[in-house]
Amino acid sequence: MHRYSIKEVAKKAGVSISTVSRVLNNSAPVSDELRARVEKAIKELGYYPSNIAKSLRKGRTGTIGFILPDITNPFFANVVRGAEDYLRKKGYTLILCNSDQDKDQEVQLLETLISKHIDGLLFTGTGEFNSLLVEKIEKGLKVVFLDRIIKGINSSYVIVDNREGMNILIDYLIKTGHKHFVFINGNKETFSARIRYETFIKKMNENKLRFKHYFTNFSYEAGYKFAKKLQTIPDAIICGNDLIAYGVIDAIEEKGYKVPDDVSVTGFDDIPFSRHYKPPLTTVRQPMYEMGKKAADLLLKIVEGKKELNKGVVLVPELVIRESTKELVK
Amino acid sequence: MHRYSIKEVAKKAGVSISTVSRVLNNSAPVSDELRARVEKAIKELGYYPSNIAKSLRKGRTGTIGFILPDITNPFFANVVRGAEDYLRKKGYTLILCNSDQDKDQEVQLLETLISKHIDGLLFTGTGEFNSLLVEKIEKGLKVVFLDRIIKGINSSYVIVDNREGMNILIDYLIKTGHKHFVFINGNKETFSARIRYETFIKKMNENKLRFKHYFTNFSYEAGYKFAKKLQTIPDAIICGNDLIAYGVIDAIEEKGYKVPDDVSVTGFDDIPFSRHYKPPLTTVRQPMYEMGKKAADLLLKIVEGKKELNKGVVLVPELVIRESTKELVK
């Protein structure tokens, strides 16, 4: 696509390039006379400023990178939406990268983004330690970790209080008479899965409850497969996220049991569908859109030097009781 | 983040910047001796080339823009995934923009992307005529329209054969004994909604069937609300997409009817959830991932001058029969 430069605008308007730049950016006073001529020339040529030249000059690109596992997961889609809405409003643009939980992919994407001079990075990683990332952060790369923290990396982050989420969930289940638990968790490497695991175990032991725990991955299929081969049906099956819960419910019902009559099933996330699932899912709501927005906000503050470095934001989850759980006792 | 430039690498290695550039790009022979020194310097400094300077110099950025209504819609999330996977493999990067079906937003995003020197644009628009877009296309902006074409704009596109999709769907419903139809369609301005509408009407008239048709929008809520106020229950409710169908099913069941026993309900898209819905949804499958991939492929060919301008790709939809429809006659 042919593009005109500031030079051609200047020529057409019969002024110097600085004058054009000045009207473009309102960076210094320009007489009405010249301003009018420049504006006319800009319009006639259909001139658009080149952000690429501007970036080179200014050292900033107005672009933020976002590395996440998979946009196809509604959880991330909603987080991204929150981030993009905010960034757009602030004049930034978002480069989206799916890493598929692959460490090498992640490293490569990071290199690409750095070469593209992103001003900052939103990062939802595999959970594995990433030495390149650490190195870059030490060299001043602005990063906000989103939903998943990596142990040993000191940076800003936005997460949900998983401990609290698990606590209110289990408290509710205990209160309603559940005594025997199975927890079908997500990816082991993942920060949130680990926290939930720890909290779960602690709760179980504290209350001397019978339980089993398994790590799988955050997908419908994982939940389905796992539930299919479950030998004994507990009072409640806690799932690492809503997708797993969907799979579990379907598998359980195929085995001839009823949810929640024979077994309660819970999720984590509250993706938009969960309220429409059959049965509507009892789950721990994570403020997805808010997370994305908050992370973008935090990142821009850091990028723009407002000194919010190494700040952690912990959002509170909320228990949403629907119809996939029953009250065993009143 | 501090960055080193080619200049500093050159200095450290004791060579000229041209030599560094040559080893970086393998653009001309360099003696093993110097090459080794340069590579050493690069490593020690942690040097990364600046794509931004490169872009300025070369006039290409390796960045593709994607304007779409809403990434939160699983249909688009899957399309985007197809596109991003392909682009990434080819060394390109994707800027994601949600337009929310807002015409002004769309125009503004387009301006931003042009300023960012995107090499090409994937466009799933509101469906309204966009004169800025036309102007830019005429000036050489590379665009591939995805899923939605705009009347009066001549460009490349990737769509699904909606006519065919509607035909096979209705043929199936007729064959299975449905005689009275309601079509709850999506956004009126939308290319696919219009085509489906026309095809639907034609089919109904050809077969002298009783029917009603309504435009709403492509959401669960729209389907739910509309079905709630339905006076008479037809044999089949055809929905503009799967989300609408979910809403319809829920509303219908709340009214005390059974799907499919009292009424068949069909969707359009086959988003990943539809196979797990209760009842699993009979729908017209659109190859979402494939669409994104194909569009990206086509766009890159155009961008790289392989003369595929104004080529249209029409993918074939597929009828997926599940349990939200019944066979009234054998």
Place this chain on the structure above:
DNA sequence: CTGTTAGCGCCTTCAT
């Protein structure tokens, strides 16, 4: 208020 100029980091002739 306006114009001239250096330089952001890189690639690419053009010499040597």
Place this chain on the structure above:
DNA sequence: ATGAAGGCGCTAACAG
């Protein structure tokens, strides 16, 4: 095989 220099489009410092 290597180096020097121009220029991509822009902003900002400087001069007037």
